[in-house]
Ligand SMILES: Nc1ncnc2c1ncn2[C@@H]1O[C@H](COP(=O)(O)OP(=O)(O)OP(=O)(O)O)[C@@H](O)[C@H]1O
């Protein structure tokens with residue numbers, strides 16, 4: 289665990305990638321007329337979304353959605369079934385292109401970019417229905433995530449040149465570190481589909497983190513979990529935020545989990561923002577109780 293943190297703050301290749309990103313964000317801000325020096329380098333929120341909309345046929349699934357998620361925040365997106373929450377994630381990750389709106393990641397406009405590019409810019413996600421490579425090992429599932437950042441040419445891979453082995457070794461080590469953080473290292477050779485459900489959810493989070501994101505999107509991570517698994521998941525999410533200094537946007541129907549870990553909430557209803565703000569205030573908002581929570 290300690291090693292993971294050291295790696296993130298040390299002079300690893302990943303740290304260099306992170307430094308490049310910061311430099312990129314600085315350039316973007318400079319281009320937007322914001323002077324370096326008068327502004328802190330981390331002044332832009334991790335995520336800022338303005339007026340995001342998409343229609344499917346006649347249905348406005350997301351309609352004028354706005355949100356600001358500050359760095360390090362644990363932010364919840366809640367609302368009734370069909371409100372548009374997963375569609376927001378699909379828009380943020382480039383699965384759908386928005387009809388209107390802007391998505392800024394660390395101040396950089398990523399609207400309309402491809403899914404793989406957005407992941408490389410720093411957004412990773414998990415899915416409402418777990419999506420793992422079921423036939424692959426636990427270790428290989430995490431290595432798939434790492435592949436987004438580690439590069440060797442196809443030729444090096446085919447010819448098994450020395451750089452291939454070096455990168456492979458590095459990836460194995462890094463994947464094992466991540467698995468041990470999630471207490472999955474002992475199951476590294478298991479087929480992913482043979483893990484119990486709660487551990488599959490954890491593995492999905494580990495794989496998302498392997499892409500070294502700035503923002504982690506979790507779509508109903510507690511879905512299908514029993515109360516013990518949910519309590520453990522809460523700890524895992526807290527842990528990820530604290531130890532990886534991660535910014536997390538979370539969709540969830542389990543209000544105990546939401547109230548327990550989210551600092552701020554946005555409530556979606558029929559594609560529109562119904563309420564937004566501090567968790568306790570939003571959960572006590574009469575409109576939210578009427579539309580979603582019930583008495
Ligand atoms: N690709 C699509 N084509 C047509 N309609 C879609 C598509 N994706 C989503 N929708 C519709 O958009 C609306 C919002 O769906 P979405 O999955 O975002 O809801 P949700 O808030 O995530 O709900 P849940 O809590 O049940 O997961 C729904 O009416 C859904 O049927």
Ligand SMILES: [Mg+2]
Nearest residue numbers: 373374375416
């Ligand atoms: Mg959904």
